[in-house]
Amino acid sequence: MVWLTLPVSGWAQARLSGVVLDSLTQQPLPFSTVFLANTTLGVTTDEAGRFAFERVPSGSYEAVASFLGYRLRRLPVVIATTAQQLTFRLPPTATALGEVVVRATPNNPDDYRKFVESFLGATSFSRQCRIRDPEAVRVRYDAQANELHATCQDYVTVENQALGYRIKYYGLDFRLNFRQQWVAFYGWPIMEDLSSKSERQRRRWQENRRQAYVGSLTHFLRSVYENRVAQEGFVVQRLRRVVNPARAQADSLLTLMRQQTTTRRLLNPARFDDSLHALTKVPRQLEYLYTRPLATEAYRQQLPDSGRVALQFPDLLQVTYAREKPDPAYALHLARTAPLGRAAPAAPTTQVSVLQLLLPQVLLQANGQATNPLGVLTEGYWGFEKLGEFLPVNYQPTSPKSTP
Structure with missing residues (x-):
């Protein structure tokens, strides 16, 4: 059996190139990292700070440049059929300029655990994900907003052993709101394939990627x-x-019953508790x-x-x-x-x-x-579905094809 990559119709390709410079001196930054967020497309600049992606599928991307000691910079780019060039100018960080930086205190273990559970997810594939540099994440709890907030100064690394990807998640901004029961996070991840000498492992990754894709x-x-x-x-x-019109009436009755709790409970406690429970179950929508x-x-x-x-x-x-x-x-x-x-x-x-x-x-x-x-x-x-099913946007599904 071999694996056949199925082309996605309508995907034109074009060349994307450019240079990465120091914003103060305008000197090139050799060996910088340049990538297209949410893809597996990443390169390193040469000695002159130049980079090139030869064949980028059509679409809208955020091109990202990063270099140790400098702030990350992003540029939006739309790929069609013509070649494009970008110029990144990275400003030095505070430490590069000699300023004093106050380091964050260690994370509260319970807050960090809640962040990991919500960020990676609870799927079968998520259980095979691990954060390899937990010290890169700063987690804090805002009691007034009842919200958990996690960030990273540079990037946090996640290894997904289910899909065979290593994810470097740059500029993570994660929020978990307990009051309103929602989770939101964004950033600029770059993905690379994990290596394996086992053909069986590589095929398992291919099948898991296909499984994560179908129905997504x-x-x-x-x-x-x-x-x-x-x-x-x-x-x-x-x-x-x-909106359920019965909900407003139920709320009014609940308020009235709670104001008269003592009197009504003494008269018929079982009926009172049943009525109270029934009113709380009336749906809002x-x-x-x-x-x-x-x-x-x-x-x-x-x-x-x-x-x-x-x-x-x-x-x-x-x-x-x-x-x-x-x-x-x-x-x-x-x-x-x-x-x-x-x-x-x-x-x-x-x-x-x-x-x-x-x-x-x-x-x-x-x-x-x-x-x-x-x-x-x-x-x-x-x-x-969360990070366990996260695929790069340039992923193309594969299908098994029997060999003669």
Whole structure:
């Protein structure tokens, strides 16, 4: 058996080159690191500070330059079919200028543990991820905001033994809000393949990467871009959420009952407790799922005279992928996160996610990335997947092909 790389249609390529300079002296910085964030494309500058990427797939990227003793710099770049050149001017850090730097105190072990669990995730692949330089991360808890905040001065290194990647995550900014129950992080990661002399190990990595890709948000957005949603195995339905009018009435009754707790409990304590419990379970929102699958034209917009593709739809999309079963760890995640007083949901048999747009329209790229990633919000299975399933944007799926 050999592995065949399947080309992704519509991916043009172009050359990207440039130079990295000291912003004060304008002298070249040899052996600097230059990479395209969220990819495996990275190079080192030569003695004259020059670099070149010969064949970059089309799309929007953030080019990043880094050098020890200097501040990281980023430049947005859009790759089409013509060669481009960039000039990075890196300012020296405070230590390079001889200033005094106050070092951070060690992390609180409990805060660091919560950061690791939320950053790496709880999937089966996430359990095979390790942070190799925990001292690079500064974690602090803001009691007033009830929020955990983690940053790193340069980069933090994560090894994913499930997918065979080493990730250097530059400029990490991580936030875990306990009050509103959300996690958000961003930065500029560069990924490189782990090495192995074992052919069996390399094949396992290839299969795990394919498994991480199929059914993922990137897979779905690529299929939307190429107008192959049904062929790729996705079922898309419209989902509406509206405020439950009964919730306001339930809140009023709860307030009244709590004000009269002593009197009512003495009269009939069992009935009082049952009523109180029932009122707390009234949902704040009602969901309406349209059973008929949506035609692609209901959410995919082909912009006139430009060839560009955008996501645009009312309400939300529920996206189901049934060609592969969910990670077994997902059922445990649902049980742990079930609201108090409610039974844990049955183990799901399909991957079900919810997609919400935070902007009226979000442009898509051929590589399956949104031009503005902050315009897309995911829930369900896509929200469950974290760094354990993280693939570079230039990843192309592989498929086994039998040899004669």
